[in-house]
Amino acid sequence: MLNRIFKYQFATATHTPLCIIGGGTASLNVTAQLSHRKGINLSHIRVFDPSRFHYYQPSWTMVGGGLYDAEKSYRTQQSLFNKKINFNFNAVTKVIPEQNKFITDDGREWTYDHLIISTGIKVDFKGIKGLKEALDDPNCPVGSIYWKDYATKFNQFAKEFKGGKAVFTEPQMPIKCGGAPQKVLYLNEERFRRNGVRNQTSIEFHKTIPVVFGVPKYSASLAEIIKQKNIDLHLKSKLVEVRGQDRVAVFENQDNKVLTEVKFDLLHAVPPQTAPKFIAESGLGDASGFVDVDKQTLLHKKYKNVWAIGDSSNLPTSKTAAAVMSQTPILVDNLLHIWKQKNSEASLPQKYEGYTSCPIFTGDKKLILAEFKYDSVVDETFYRHQDKPHRLFYHLKKDFFPFAYWNLMARGIWYGREGILPHFLKTITNTF
Ligand SMILES: Cc1cc2nc3c(=O)[nH]c(=O)nc-3n(C[C@H](O)[C@H](O)[C@H](O)COP(=O)(O)OP(=O)(O)OC[C@H]3O[C@@H](n4cnc5c(N)ncnc54)[C@H](O)[C@@H]3O)c2cc1C
Structure with a gap:
């Protein structure tokens, strides 16, 4: 029965x-x-x-840069979703x-x-040969901010880094938060300086796409920062294999498909996403x-x-x-x-006009706040040159946005760059 x-x-x-x-x-x-x-x-x-858990993923960049505790980056679904909603x-x-x-x-x-x-x-850690194995090997200095535990691992290795070759990578688009692979790079370049190992360190940044950033205004500023920080930039260079045991990363030139092996002492890898x-x-x-x-x-x-x-x-x-x-x-x-x-x-x-925003840490407690809409048209909120690194933007991203996410967004009273005003207006005009 x-x-x-x-x-x-x-x-x-x-x-x-x-x-x-x-x-x-x-x-x-x-x-x-x-x-x-x-x-x-x-x-x-x-x-x-x-x-079972809901993750505030933007904080993982800060985990990888030593600014945030990974344990604060997630909560249970039950603690966030309204109890009257069915959750399967x-x-x-x-x-x-x-x-x-x-x-x-x-x-x-x-x-x-x-x-x-x-x-x-979908973040595909298995999309690069040998990457998942290297990430899962606790002794291999390979990490990634695209998962909480790998971000924690990267932070630990970067903190203890004594110099050598540090390699950062970025795959083909689309990925979530296209600026994140650069943010973790700049935060750690600063960390190496703070820890007194920058002079013993060479840094390479391998990007699969042919430009530094998709919006020309911010791309120009970021290219300048890369130059000032003495970072060795490789465009059209795609990570295709990691041989963790040998500390070797293999890159494919996107023009002629030639493979190059790079020996590393620290590797930050961003997996392809589908x-x-x-x-x-x-x-x-x-x-x-x-x-x-x-x-x-x-x-x-x-x-x-x-x-x-x-x-x-x-x-x-x-x-x-x-x-x-x-x-x-x-x-x-x-x-x-x-x-x-x-x-x-x-x-x-x-x-919807395509509004999106990418807060890019540039190191030294500063940040470029890239804001744009469809067709890469710049669409900035503040009355200043947002392509120039600024302290105010740094604190917005590091301190205010996590607060807004857990306390305002999760309660349905946060309207992004319009703040809580639309909610307030709808409440007093009773238009909900
Ligand atoms: C390292 C990093 C840094 C970032 N930095 C920023 C930043 O600075 N600023 C910013 O604005 N954004 C940033 N982002 C991007 C931001 O986190 C995402 O764009 C955002 O979370 C997208 O929301 P979503 O609901 O579409 O997807 P998600 O929040 O990823 O949620 C998707 C959910 O769907 C579930 N799911 C998947 N498949 C299925 C299925 N078949 N059935 C049922 N459920 C399924 C998953 O379990 C997951 O919970 C960052 C992301 C990362 C990883």
């Missing part, structure tokens, strides 16, 4: 009006903002994520959008009226594999009840939490417009 009930439960799809795949930055921000909206029954929302600790393996249905890794089926995809970008596979397998992706949405409305180009936000979308902007903060109110307004107010796509009220 019990067996029959069990089987029946598993054979029937569970319906939830709004399903969200992924419980990272975008999902938390969207659900927190929805919780303030009028007429939203939070039990009509269901989030899926196999991870499962990965979604396939979506069948024609049937408004998807399947989770335990074989269960789920149906929805609206679906939001926010599964981020769209989660289930997106393409569900027919929801574009040629790149990311969810194919309208770049202004965030609504899927084919399925008019599927949305995407953040790193798993194909929005042609840099993949950052700052971009997510800017996308969230747009997605929430547009979603409610169709879902609750039963309006058509033609009259969607909000348009």
Whole structure:
């Protein structure tokens, strides 16, 4: 009898009006903002994520630079998501959008009226031969800020570094936070100076792409910084293999495919990153594999009840939490417009212009605050030259942003660079 009930439960799809795949930055921000909206029954929302923990990933750069404790970079999902929202600790393996249905890794089926995809970008440590083995070897001086434990490992080796060759790498785009591989480089160049080992150290920076940064204004400033810091820059140089035991990194020249071996004493490696596979397998992706949405409305180009936000979308902007903060109110307004107010796509009220931001530590308690939108058009918030390193920006990134993330964003009252004002205005005009 019990067996029959069990089987029946598993054979029937569970319906939830709004399903969200992924419980990272975008999902938390969207659900927190929805919780303030009028007429939203939070039990009509269901989030899926196999991870028990939620990570504030931007802090991992600071972990690798010796400025932040990795233990402060994560919290349990339960402590952050509203208790009234259903949370399933499962990965979604396939979506069948024609049937408004998807399947989770335990074989269960789920149906929805609206679906939001926010599964981020997949960090592929195995995408470079030998890298994962070198990272997992506690005695090998190889680390990466693209995972908390590898960031901690890198920090430890960098702290104890006595000089030699320090090599930093950056893969092909897209990656999350395109500036992060440089931030960790500059923070550690400063650390080597502070620790008195800079004169005994040569630093190489290998970038796969042919420019220092994607936005010309900031690229020029950063190129100058690289020169001043006497860093040996290699453009179009892609890390293809790490031989941890021999302390050798192999690079491929992107023009002529010639391989060069570089002996290192310390290696910071950034792995290639790709769209989660289930997106393409569900027919929801574009040629790149990311969810194919309208770049202004965030609504899927084919399925008019599927949305995407953040790193798993194909929005042609840099993949950052700052971009997510800017996308969230747009997605929430547009979603409610169709879902609750039963309006058509033609009259969607909000348009995303591609805003994103990359706070680049340049060492010596300074930071360049790069802000731009679609087509790499500079879109700065402050009345000063943001391509020049400044102390104020350093404290924004190091001290204020982590506070804003855990205390304001997670509560749905943070609107990115617009701060908490829109929330306050909506509250007093009762427009939630
Ligand atoms: C080292 C580093 C430095 C960074 N620095 C900055 C910075 O300075 N400024 C900035 O703005 N941003 C920065 N970022 C980028 C920022 O963290 C991301 O852009 C942001 O987290 C994207 O949010 P998201 O919700 O799209 O993805 P994520 O926050 O990555 O969340 C995705 C979630 O989806 C889940 N998931 C994956 N697959 C499935 C599946 N099949 N089913 C269910 N769940 C799934 C994952 O477990 C994860 O919890 C940095 C990131 C890194 C790694």
